Amino acid sequence: MDEGDIPWKGVPSASDAWPFALDIAKFEARRAVGQMARNLLGIYGHYAATHETPPANITLLYARAAKYHSEMTNQVLKELVAEARAGGASWSEIGAALDVGATAAQKRFGKGLTGDEVTQLQKEAFVVLHSEYMEFTRDEETEYLLESVDGATPAERVFYAFARIKQAHEQFEALSEEIDSNVDAHLIAGTLIKIRDIMFSLLSALLADPEQWEAVSSWSAAPVTAAESNYFTPAAYLYWSMQQVILANDYIIEALAESKTDFGATLRLYLEAKQVIDQIMFVMMRDDIHAILPRVTEDGEPLGGG
Structure with missing residues (x-):
């Protein structure tokens, strides 16, 4: 043990009980x-x-997570300052909120957001508006989309959709291996068409029916232990995944539109769509997501009658 090291006397980070803190802000951060x-x-x-495993000391995984959280918190702060400025806040007011002077606040945030950061915010706003529209609207297009999942319960649609997301991910992975050795515009376009068809089935299974959004928001099965309630928010991650499908579908439609004239743009949009599907896959692998699906009930009985 190095000088300055002391035996750990706190709650282990891997414990469900770890978030508890004497300070509410620290609780939320944990x-x-x-x-x-x-x-x-x-x-x-x-x-x-395949190739990557978690560190032997699981606390180092939490340390990496804290690093990512710190980076994203800084980005969110930058966005909040930009929103405050757009709403008319002065640098003196912003400085007071951040416990710094007006000059220090302006020096740190005065350049505002970059073009890429603004574009990302616009994409997020598009997804939110689109999902809100789909949550409360059922029109002729909705009825057409729902024909492919007619009679399926919301839980059954989620199982079906997750299987289709996995198929899309496999298509992306296979294409990525091909691109590494041979960048072929026709190959990318052909794969994108296949993925577009998968996205269409996801739109019908997950997004087209307002009742599906309502069902997901109500899936709040109780955690197994009291401490597990610190993290048990699987419905939030299902909802996030559903919204990400909207973004992936938009990227794929754009990529196909560009495929005949701008290969560079097609490749960029393909990579954007792949990143979205990758993130959905990662969330699907969370233990609490796996845990909730068998516990979703229909008419009081577990899905599948088990």
Whole structure:
């Protein structure tokens, strides 16, 4: 043990009880870091059979999650300052909120957001608006989409959709291996068409029916232990995954539109769509997502009658 090291006397980070803190802000920070750690474990779960495994000391996984959280918190702060400025807040007001002077606040945030950061915010706003529209609207297009899943319960649609997301991910992985050795525009376009068809089935299974959104928001089965309630928010991750499908579908439609004229744009949009599907896959590998699906009930009975 190095000089300055002391025996650990706190709650282990891998424990469900770890988020508890004497300060509410620290509690929320630990909860956010713990959720990110569970996402990382999902990534390792997906890649365990191929090339990457979690560190032997699981606390280091939480340390990595804390690093990611710190980076994203800084980005969120930057966005909040930009929103405050757009709403008319002065640098003095912003400085007061951040416990710094007006000059220091302006020096740190005065350049505003980059073009890429603004574009990302616009994409997020598009997804939110689109999902809100689909949540409360059922029109002729909705009825057409729902024909392919007619009679399926919301839980059955989620199982079906997750299987289709896995298929899309496999298509992306296979194409990525091909691209590494041979970048072929026709190959990319052909694969994108296959993935577009998968996205269409996801739109019908998950997104087209407002009742599906309502069902997902109500899936709040009780955690097994009291401490597990610190992290048990699987419905939030299912909802997030459903929204990500909207974004992936938009990227694929754009990529196909560009495929005949701008190969560079097609490749960029393909990579964007792949990243979205990758993230959905990682979330699907979370233990709490796996745990909730068999516990979703229909008419009081577990799905499948088990």
